[in-house]
Amino acid sequence: MAEVKLFGFWGSPFSSRVQMALKLKGVSYEYIEEDLPNKSPSLLKYNPIHKKIPVLLHKEKPIAESLVILEYIDETWEGYSIMPEDPYERAMVRFWVKFLDEKFLGAAWKACWGEGKEQEKAMEDAQEVLTTLENELKGKKFFGGDNIGLVDIAANFIAFWVGVIQDVVGINLIEEDTFPTLFKWSEEFLSCEVVKGCLPPKDKLSAFLLARKEAITEAAKSIVYK
Ligand SMILES: N[C@@H](CCC(=O)N[C@@H](CS)C(=O)NCC(=O)O)C(=O)O
Structure with missing residues (x-):
C-alpha cells in the first residue's frame, strides 16, 4: 500500500x-x-x-x-522548501495565503460567474485584491523570492484558472496592461515544468466549465466573501 x-x-x-x-x-x-x-x-x-x-x-x-x-x-519531507526558515517570513507567508483565500477566491468567483450589480461589486473587490498583490510582487520573480514558494502555489488559481474562466465567461479580470507584474509572474510560474505537470488540460477545463455554466452561475449567487 x-x-x-x-x-x-x-x-x-x-x-x-x-x-x-x-x-x-x-x-x-x-x-x-x-x-x-x-x-x-x-x-x-x-x-x-x-x-x-x-x-x-x-x-x-x-x-x-x-x-x-x-x-x-x-x-x-526534506529537500526543496516551500516555506522560509525565518519565523517572521513564515508568518508573512501565512498572512498572504490567508489573504488570498479569504479575499480573492470568493470575489473572483463571483466576478467571473456573478450577474448584475453583485458581479460589478465583486469585480471591483477582486481587482482591489489584485492591485495589492501586484504591489507585493514588484521587484520579485515569485512571491517566494527567486524560487516558487507556498504563496505562489496557493496563487495557482490566479495564474491558471482565472485565465481559463475569463475565456469561458468573456470577462477581463487580469490582463497584461492592467496587472503587468502579476501577468509576468503567471508566465514564469506556468513555465515551470513541475507546475505544468500539475495543471489540468486547458481545453478539458474550458469544456467542463462551459457545460456547467448555468449551474455555476446559480451557485455563485450564494457566495459570501469578507
Ligand atoms: N478550503 C479547501 C477548499 C477545497 C474545495 O473547495 N474542494 C472542492 C473541489 S474544488 C470540493 O471538494 N467540493 C466538494 C463539495 O463541496 O461537495 C481547501 O483549501 O482544501
Missing part, C-alpha cells in the same frame, strides 16, 4: 496545490480521483467535517485543507 495517497479532483486548484508541493519535494504518491457528486466512502471517512478534496493520507493518517496540507508536506 502506498505510504502517501492524495484524494483529489482533476479540475481543482486545491488538488493542484498539493500535487505541486509533493512534486517539488519529490515525494511519490498514489493519486485517487474523486467523483465529487458521488464521493467515495474513503473521502467521507477521511474528511468527515468538510467532505471535500484534497485529502492527503500519510501512513494512514488523513490531513484535509490544502493550505494545512502544504505546510505538513514542507515540514515532513
Whole structure:
C-alpha cells in the first residue's frame, strides 16, 4: 500500500496545490480521483467535517485543507522548501495565503460567474485584491523570492484558472496592461515544468466549465466573501 495517497479532483486548484508541493519535494504518491457528486466512502471517512478534496493520507493518517496540507508536506519531507526558515517570513507567508483565500477566491468567483450589480461589486473587490498583490510582487520573480514558494502555489488559481474562466465567461479580470507584474509572474510560474505537470488540460477545463455554466452561475449567487 502506498505510504502517501492524495484524494483529489482533476479540475481543482486545491488538488493542484498539493500535487505541486509533493512534486517539488519529490515525494511519490498514489493519486485517487474523486467523483465529487458521488464521493467515495474513503473521502467521507477521511474528511468527515468538510467532505471535500484534497485529502492527503500519510501512513494512514488523513490531513484535509490544502493550505494545512502544504505546510505538513514542507515540514515532513526534506529537500526543496516551500516555506522560509525565518519565523517572521513564515508568518508573512501565512498572512498572504490567508489573504488570498479569504479575499480573492470568493470575489473572483463571483466576478467571473456573478450577474448584475453583485458581479460589478465583486469585480471591483477582486481587482482591489489584485492591485495589492501586484504591489507585493514588484521587484520579485515569485512571491517566494527567486524560487516558487507556498504563496505562489496557493496563487495557482490566479495564474491558471482565472485565465481559463475569463475565456469561458468573456470577462477581463487580469490582463497584461492592467496587472503587468502579476501577468509576468503567471508566465514564469506556468513555465515551470513541475507546475505544468500539475495543471489540468486547458481545453478539458474550458469544456467542463462551459457545460456547467448555468449551474455555476446559480451557485455563485450564494457566495459570501469578507
Ligand atoms: N478550503 C479547501 C477548499 C477545497 C474545495 O473547495 N474542494 C472542492 C473541489 S474544488 C470540493 O471538494 N467540493 C466538494 C463539495 O463541496 O461537495 C481547501 O483549501 O482544501
